[in-house]
Amino acid sequence: MISPAETAACCAPLTAQPLSVEQAEQVAPLLKALADPVRLRLLSLVASRQGGEACICDLNEAFDLSQPTISHHMKVLHEAGLVDRDKRGVWVYYRVRPQALSALAALIGCPVP
Numbered sequence: 001m002i003s004p005a006e007t008a009a010c011c012a013p014l015t016a017q018p019l020s021v022e023q024a025e026q027v028a029p030l031l032k033a034l035a036d037p038v039r040l041r042l043l044s045l046v047a048s049r050q051g052g053e054a055c056i057c058d059l060n061e062a063f064d065l066s067q068p069t070i071s072h073h074m075k076v077l078h079e080a081g082l083v084d085r086d087k088r089g090v091w092v093y094y095r096v097r098p099q100a101l102s103a104l105a106a107l108i109g110c111p112v113p
Contacts, residue, residue, distance in 0.1 A: 030080045033076050053093055055092070074094055
């Protein structure tokens with residue numbers, strides 16, 4: 001099974017042709033993952049960090065939310081294919097998948113630098 005981000009990479013821009021029912025159903029979880037303000041901010045925090053990587057411990061400090069709640073949001077972003085994760089000791093480190101963001105930009109019809 002491919003992730004929603006991988007599905008988005010296969011789709012023509014929305015302005016070029018309509019998505020099929022199957023494509024729309026596969027891409028919707030990606031957009032749903034990004035539609036939550038906490039997840040959108042988390043993605044931004046990870047992407048903008050030095051080296052493009054952030055420890056879950058660093059992300060917790062930016063929110064007035066519990067660590068399990070932050071971890072849940074990061075799990076949703078991971079399952080959508082927007083971030084990769086590595087466990088190092090007791091901490092999990094996340095980094096944004098640039099190809100996922102490029103696929104999303106291409107789907108929306110934005111030029112990719």
